Amino acid sequence: MKKTIKWLIIGIVSIFIIVIIAGMYKFNYLANQPGYDCDGNKIEVTSE
Secondary structure, eight states, X not given: OXXXXXXXXXXXXXXXXXXXXXXXXXXXXXXXXXXXXXXXXXXXXOOO
């Protein structure tokens, strides 16, 4: 039982860390790319 709880906690923490790393990648990498704002979001271009 303790072994199952240990692996469950390790799995949840691992998923949490992967989500954090993906967010850091989006923020740091995409923010420096043309066409993206400082938050890493794509800039929508509207032609007027």
